[in-house]
Structure formats: C-alpha cells, structure tokens
Amino acid sequence: MSCPADDHGLIMHWPFDEGAGASALEKVSQVRDEIQYVFNQAEFTEPTDPQWRQGVMGSGLLFDGYSTSIAHTVKEGTTTNGREPLSALSIGVWVAPRTYDWGYEGKLAAIVNRHNMDCRQGYLLGMFRHGSWSFQVGLEEGNWMEIWSPDGHELPKNEWSYLNAVFDGNQGEIKLYLNGSEIASSSVPRGSRLAEAAGTDLLIGKNNHSSQWGGVFNLQMFSGIIDDLKIYNRALSAEEVAASYRHVLDASQGGAKPQLQYDEIKLDRTPLMLDRHRPQYHVSPPAHWMNEPHAPIYFDGQYHLFYQHNPLGPFFYQIHWGHWVSKDLVHWRDLPVALAPEKDQLAPDGIWSGSAAYDADGLPVLFFTAGNDSASPNQSVALARSTYTRDGDPDLVQWIKHPEPLIVQEKGMGAFGDFRDPFVWKDDDGWYALVGSGIDGEGGAALAFASKDMMNWTYKGPFYQADIQKFPYLGPIWELPVLLPLGTDKQGENKHLLLVSPVGKGADVEVFYWIGQLDKERLSFIPDREEPELIDVGDFHFTGPSGMVDPKTGRNIVFTIAQGDRTSELEYKSGWAHNAGLPLGVYLRDDGRLGIEPIQELQSLRGAKRISFSDKSLTEANELLRDVQGDMLEIQLELEPASATQLGIKVRRTPDGEEESLLYYDFNEAKLLVDRTKTTLHPGEKCRGVQGGKLELPGENLKLHIYLDRSMVEAYANGLKSLTTRVYPSREDALGLEIWGDGELVVKSMEVWDMQSIW
Incomplete structure (x- = not known):
C-alpha cells in the first residue's frame, strides 16, 4: 500500500x-x-x-x-x-x-x-x-x-x-x-x-x-x-x-x-418535510428555488414536468431545468437536473423556459430558451434530445443539446432582445412554435414560426399582439405563450385557447387568456373578444403558464407556478421558494366560457372524510364545523344567499379569530375575493390586504372547491374562476374553518376531506 x-x-x-x-x-x-x-x-x-x-x-x-x-x-x-x-x-x-x-x-x-x-x-x-x-x-x-x-x-x-x-x-x-x-x-x-x-x-x-x-x-x-x-x-x-x-x-x-x-x-427534501408552511401535495423541488413549471409531456407511460430551478439556494440566480416524473399527475418523483448551463457557445448563462414536443419518430424533445450573455441578443431557441433510444433511460434523465440554436432573433422579428419561452406543437403538416416577445411601441406579442423537419424554422410574423393603448396592463412583452385546442363550439366553429404572461413596465403579471380561432394558413390567432380574461383572480399567485393535451385522456391541462409571496429573508430561513399549482383541466363550456377544474386524479389523495352535511343555517353549519381542523384539506361547499350579499368561508382560523383568511363572494360587486388582513401576525410576512376579481354568477349559488395545503389556498368557484393565494399564519393553532356571511344564508352542502402528502 x-x-x-x-x-x-x-x-x-x-x-x-x-x-x-x-x-x-x-x-x-x-x-x-x-x-x-x-x-x-x-x-x-x-x-x-x-x-x-x-x-x-x-x-x-x-x-x-x-x-x-x-x-x-x-x-x-x-x-x-x-x-x-x-x-x-x-x-x-x-x-x-x-x-x-x-x-x-x-x-x-x-x-x-x-x-x-x-x-x-x-x-x-x-x-x-x-x-x-x-x-x-x-x-x-x-x-x-x-x-x-x-x-x-x-x-x-x-x-x-x-x-x-x-x-x-x-x-x-x-x-x-x-x-x-x-x-x-x-x-x-x-x-x-x-x-x-x-x-x-x-x-x-x-x-x-x-x-x-x-x-x-x-x-x-x-x-x-x-x-x-x-x-x-x-x-x-x-x-x-x-x-x-x-x-x-x-x-x-x-x-x-x-x-x-x-x-x-442530491438535494434532499427531508429537512423541509416538517416545515409548517411548505405544501405537501403540491409538487415542489426537493429544496431551494423554482419558478415556472413547464414542458409537460407524456411518454412511455409517464408524465414529465420540468421547472425553472436554481440548485444553489432559494433565490433567483442561474437557472437550470429541474425535472419531475409521475404516473398519475399527482404523485411525483424528483429526478436529477435535466438541463444545466455548460461551457459552450449555446447556453452558458442559463437554461430558460420552453416546452416539450415529439419528433418525427414520436420521441420527446425539449425546446428551451438558451441564455448566452456574450451573444446579441442573449436569448435564442434551442433543442435537446433524450438518450432514450441509446441507453433505454425510461425516466428520460439524460438529455443532449443540439450544439447550435434553432431560431435566432433578427432585427424586425419582435422586440429585439426579448425572445423567449418557445411553445412547440406538432400536427400532420409539421411543427409550429410560438415565442414570447413584443412589438416595439405596440405591446406584447407571441411570434409564430413553422417547420417541416423540426430543425429549420421560418418566421411567419406575429401570431397575436396586444393593443397596449387599450390594454396597458398587458405590458410591452409577453412570456410563456401557450396554445391549446378547445374543440368545436355550439356553432361548429373550432376554438383554441391562447394563454400569455405579460411582463415589463405597466404589466399585470398574471395569466391572461383569449378564446378564439386559429388561422393556420396565416399562422395567426383571431380572438372572439379583444379584451383578455383571467383564469385566476388572486394577485400574482397563479403565474407562469404551461400546458399540454394529455394523450391518455384528450384533456387540456394547464400548469402554473404558485408564487410564494415572501421576503428574501424568510426564503433564506425556509430553504425553499415557490411550488407548482395543482394541475388544472380547462375546457370549452356549452355557454362558450372557459371551464376550469382541478384534475379528478387529485381525489386519490383524499384521506378521512371529516364532515358531510346539507341544508344547514349559518349557525348550524358552524356548530358542526367546530371540531374540523386542518392545514391539508379539500373542501366542497355550496352557499345559497338569503339576506346575505357577501358570503364565504374563513380558513386557517385560530379559535379566537385572531388569525384567519376569508374567502368570499360579493353578489353586489360580482367579485370573488380573499381578505388577508388577519392572515398572520408574523411581522416579516407580506400576505396582507384584500384581493380578487370579477366573476359573474347571475342566479347561481356560490360553489367553492377549495384546496388547503399548508401555505397554499386554492379556491375554484363555479367551475369558472380560481383564486390562488398564500397564507402564513404565525400561530400553530390556525387550523379552523368557519362559514361567514353578512346576513342569513343556507349551506346547501359541505364536504371536507383530509388530504395526504404526495411524497
């Protein structure tokens, strides 16, 4: 020796x-x-x-x-x-x-x-x-x-x-x-x-x-x-x-x-499992930072979902592609980082958002935004292929980047220097891509590209652009464009859903959408209404959209980031920042509006049913709810107003009401709202105030489908809108529920289940 x-x-x-x-x-x-x-x-x-x-x-x-x-x-x-x-x-x-x-x-x-x-x-x-x-x-x-x-x-x-x-x-x-x-x-x-x-x-x-x-x-x-x-x-x-x-x-x-x-x-989620604010049935990185989940794809019996990730810590820095895999869209496994910056001329400075598609052989490929600060512009569209055919790799862990960008922005092709987040899909005629950008002086835009072989792309012009004068909140730049087919409406017209996320000066950073028609010949989009709508009326908690057509079921599924709404100091102390929202099914309703529902597979997480009752007064309902507590719950609730014009439910409530968050509907204002003025006594937390937005419910009772998951609160109202928010109570006994109204009401039905962790 x-x-x-x-x-x-x-x-x-x-x-x-x-x-x-x-x-x-x-x-x-x-x-x-x-x-x-x-x-x-x-x-x-x-x-x-x-x-x-x-x-x-x-x-x-x-x-x-x-x-x-x-x-x-x-x-x-x-x-x-x-x-x-x-x-x-x-x-x-x-x-x-x-x-x-x-x-x-x-x-x-x-x-x-x-x-x-x-x-x-x-x-x-x-x-x-x-x-x-x-x-x-x-x-x-x-x-x-x-x-x-x-x-x-x-x-x-x-x-x-x-x-x-x-x-x-x-x-x-x-x-x-x-x-x-x-x-x-x-x-x-x-x-x-x-x-x-x-x-x-x-x-x-x-x-x-x-x-x-x-x-x-x-x-x-x-x-x-x-x-x-x-x-x-x-x-x-x-x-x-x-x-x-x-x-x-x-x-x-x-x-x-x-x-x-x-x-x-590997990054280990074990030290974070007992964090009383960290969601347990929303997918998240094992630790540290994430922003938007993206590039969902189904292949060989498994769903893959990637996410923007800083593996160094819970802060926004040099971005990689994190990777999860699931058989049911509910229970996910952590996989190694799929794409990382490397010492090359393609993406040495960051691997930014993109999408997944299938090549001519039906194999998955990733399209991503390549960050190269030595180039001008420093953003281009690039591609990576799986090693599946070479070494089996059933989890698609290994990816090899094509050495050169596929699409490089030229002057006159959108807002020069803002060119990112390719969304790619394939049909019988070839491949198509939308890239987030803007039109100088005219507002945000999704740019359209087409290819016959997936490698050589032709610019087709703006797919759709905003009128920033009419809608200044749509901002000068769009990120994360997503196009999903909605099928035919009652008039037999084929409809599509276009999602975007505005950024830049004056932008309201939310997920806006239009329903309209795809002009495939011109590769452009014609909205039914010029004014966009919101899926979610929470304030900056439902952002970063991605989407897929599920090959197993034909459903359109949308994924988002659920922003954490915390200070850097608290993210440092916690060791994590952000998580994904629940997968959301979107569809065209008979009335022409966009329907939204959490995917049915989430029912597999239900544990004990805590309560089930119908046709109770406000007082009777709250008496029944007195012993129902939890921070991981699913709640289904229908409220009928009698004299009440505002009605809803308080969640994460302490017994004395010192801390609580109120989800409610205002029939006079036609708004779905959350009041967080009493959410937390913690001096460092940011969650405060009242937020919400428009929801028309003419002649309907309020039907809420609520998911509580530690700091996550997601409320789906009448299958039409969601309200995603964050709550970080300081008290560990902030676990109660209470029906609320400004007058008399009837609880037509209510069911509550415990929910289980996915890890």
Whole structure:
C-alpha cells in the first residue's frame, strides 16, 4: 500500500469523520469549529444538524450551496510555526461538487480561503463557472498570483475529485494537481512569501469576500461534499500528492476511484418535510428555488414536468431545468437536473423556459430558451434530445443539446432582445412554435414560426399582439405563450385557447387568456373578444403558464407556478421558494366560457372524510364545523344567499379569530375575493390586504372547491374562476374553518376531506 504525505508541516486538518452534529474537529489544534447551517436554528420546522454523507473514507460534510460554511479562527503567526512570512503552502482536499456557481463579479466559489484580494493577501482555493477551478495567493511583494485548471480538467458534478494546490516560494512555483497528477504549473518570483490576511478567519465553503445577492444571500458558496481537508506550511512533492491519492484508493476502494451514489449528494427534501408552511401535495423541488413549471409531456407511460430551478439556494440566480416524473399527475418523483448551463457557445448563462414536443419518430424533445450573455441578443431557441433510444433511460434523465440554436432573433422579428419561452406543437403538416416577445411601441406579442423537419424554422410574423393603448396592463412583452385546442363550439366553429404572461413596465403579471380561432394558413390567432380574461383572480399567485393535451385522456391541462409571496429573508430561513399549482383541466363550456377544474386524479389523495352535511343555517353549519381542523384539506361547499350579499368561508382560523383568511363572494360587486388582513401576525410576512376579481354568477349559488395545503389556498368557484393565494399564519393553532356571511344564508352542502402528502 502506498503511503500518504507525512504529517510534517501539517498545520490544519479537518477529517470530517463526525458523521453527525453541528461541529467539525480541526485535528491539529483540537479546536471544534461550529458549522453554520440554516436549520441549526429553525423558525418554521424542527432544528436539524447539517447534512453528513458518505465520504471517501468515513464521512464527509454536505454543503448546501447557500448557508453551510465553517469559520476557523487562526491565531496570527501560528500558521507558520513562528517563521514570518510563509514561504510555502499546500492544500489537499476531496470534493464532490453538486452544481457550479455562475461566477458573479468574477469571484470563486470558495472551497477553503483566508484571503483579501484587494490587499493582495492570503490564499483562496475555489471553483468557477462550469467546473473550472483555481488557486490564488497574495505575495509579500504585493502581487496577486492565480493559477487555473486547464481545459479538460474541470471538476465533474456528483463525482469525487482529489485537489491539491501547492505554493513553493523558495522554488518560485505554484502548481495544481487533480486526482494525484499535476495539471498546471506557473512561475512566481523565487523567494516569494505569502502575505498573511491578518484579522481574517479561514472559511470553508464560503468566500470571505462573497458577493451579496438580494440583500440576504451570500454568493460564491460551495455546493456539494467536502472531505479530508489538509493544509501544510510546506510544499508537498508530486510523489507525496500521488501517494496521498493512492492511499485513499487503496484503503477504501480497492484501488478504484471513490464512487459516489447520486442519492448521497442530491438535494434532499427531508429537512423541509416538517416545515409548517411548505405544501405537501403540491409538487415542489426537493429544496431551494423554482419558478415556472413547464414542458409537460407524456411518454412511455409517464408524465414529465420540468421547472425553472436554481440548485444553489432559494433565490433567483442561474437557472437550470429541474425535472419531475409521475404516473398519475399527482404523485411525483424528483429526478436529477435535466438541463444545466455548460461551457459552450449555446447556453452558458442559463437554461430558460420552453416546452416539450415529439419528433418525427414520436420521441420527446425539449425546446428551451438558451441564455448566452456574450451573444446579441442573449436569448435564442434551442433543442435537446433524450438518450432514450441509446441507453433505454425510461425516466428520460439524460438529455443532449443540439450544439447550435434553432431560431435566432433578427432585427424586425419582435422586440429585439426579448425572445423567449418557445411553445412547440406538432400536427400532420409539421411543427409550429410560438415565442414570447413584443412589438416595439405596440405591446406584447407571441411570434409564430413553422417547420417541416423540426430543425429549420421560418418566421411567419406575429401570431397575436396586444393593443397596449387599450390594454396597458398587458405590458410591452409577453412570456410563456401557450396554445391549446378547445374543440368545436355550439356553432361548429373550432376554438383554441391562447394563454400569455405579460411582463415589463405597466404589466399585470398574471395569466391572461383569449378564446378564439386559429388561422393556420396565416399562422395567426383571431380572438372572439379583444379584451383578455383571467383564469385566476388572486394577485400574482397563479403565474407562469404551461400546458399540454394529455394523450391518455384528450384533456387540456394547464400548469402554473404558485408564487410564494415572501421576503428574501424568510426564503433564506425556509430553504425553499415557490411550488407548482395543482394541475388544472380547462375546457370549452356549452355557454362558450372557459371551464376550469382541478384534475379528478387529485381525489386519490383524499384521506378521512371529516364532515358531510346539507341544508344547514349559518349557525348550524358552524356548530358542526367546530371540531374540523386542518392545514391539508379539500373542501366542497355550496352557499345559497338569503339576506346575505357577501358570503364565504374563513380558513386557517385560530379559535379566537385572531388569525384567519376569508374567502368570499360579493353578489353586489360580482367579485370573488380573499381578505388577508388577519392572515398572520408574523411581522416579516407580506400576505396582507384584500384581493380578487370579477366573476359573474347571475342566479347561481356560490360553489367553492377549495384546496388547503399548508401555505397554499386554492379556491375554484363555479367551475369558472380560481383564486390562488398564500397564507402564513404565525400561530400553530390556525387550523379552523368557519362559514361567514353578512346576513342569513343556507349551506346547501359541505364536504371536507383530509388530504395526504404526495411524497
């Protein structure tokens, strides 16, 4: 068996063999360093220790990418055994990155550092964009020296790599080693000495001059597992580095490189399961940030749904495509990130929203917005194919990007620089695409494209555009256009549904729609009414539309993001931001209006029926509801007004009514509303006020179909409108229900079920 470098000159060593707890031992000094981790003290869930995982030998520490770090105080002069300044430094460490930092402000995501670049002091070992890595040192002579991994020696995700960085001032060398072999060498002036970053703690997993994001988040933090970090005040030889690498292989792996199972390093939803505000039957990422779900597709017996995702933390940053799969549109499984920015000329800066379609062989393909900030415009339409035919891949985990964009915006093709979110569909004549954009000075627009082979596309002009003078709330740009077939109406006319999400100055960021006709020859849309309508009348809680025709049932299904409505501070504390809304079936009613209903498959989540009654007065109904409590409920309710002109139901109510949220209908105003003025006493939560919108119910009782899922409240009224909102009660006894009216009413029927988690 080969021998590792001896301990001569070893000044710091973190074996990370604890396997549990909130501290890590620095073995040389015997100092136990506290591990900073967001859930060491938790406000909305049970406190939990940082996450430990299998290491290369023993355990390793999992760094979550935004909150996990270690600070170690170094006594001045002790790192050099009394010799000032330091003439040599070597670092050896095993790392398994989970994702890469974007490289904001040109800074490294630190593995270990004690540096001040402005003063040219200290040292920094860290990662940069797309897996490149670097060792950087400040010299007494005032120089800041950097050595970078060459192309082809990037650190792979979800795999162990052994890194060594060696500074030898006496010999005038600085070197990088990867997995025991030298990969880079650079000269420094002979006799160089390190300039100590006095007064600075050594940080593991966090850049000690990190950039701030959103006033709350520190960027340039390591995401992944770190094991066996050693720091020497001498220059290790190439033989010692190679021997240290071989020692681990021989000792624990039978000579092979350490293997890492994906389940060991993946984002883990377990610490978030007990969060009293996190929805349990709405699909969500395992942790961290999501925005719109998109690209739904059915293939080989499974539904796939992707989502915009930042795997580094619960904040909007460099976007990837997260991925879920389901057999029933209700119970979902987390899969690895499907598409990530890579070191290429296609999408190095973000993989933005898109859609899924089938190729000529019936195989799924993904169309996405490729983000490349070095190009103008920095958004184009690109494609990725599954490896299904090559290696089976039943879950469609692996995707290969076509190396060049399919559609590049040209001047005169919409609002130049705003060109994103392709929605693609196929019929017997070929493939068609809508791309979100606008027309300069005229408002938002969906642009139309056609192709005979899915690869070569022809611009057909605006599919539909708004009159921003008439409807200023439709904004200058549209995102996420979706077109779904609604079938024929009573007059035998073939109808389609067009959905868009306006953005930009003056835009009301909601899901607007028109019902109308598709002119396939011109590839344009003719609405029945020029004025758009809303599916949902909540305020910015039902956004980011995507849709599909379900091949199994022929239904049109719409997916949305349910915005979280929280501050960055609370998203930091919680470790998650946003989730998807429930899948929604949309159809053309006999009266020509758009019908909306949650999909029937959700009934599979029903647990115990808590109550069922009919024809009760307000007083009688509330007496029956006295013992019905819960934050995961399905409620079906029909209310008939007698003298009442406003009537509805209070949910998430404390026994004394100090906290409650009121869903109600105003017959005089013809509005569906939610009153959140008493929703929470928490001073940091944003959910406040009254919100809602128009809903005409001439001669009808109010019929509400409500889903409560922790902070989620979705109310569907008479199959015509929904109201999605968020509630974050501060009190844990905010679980009650109460029927409400400003006069007499009759509860024609009411049923309540417990709902089960999908995880």
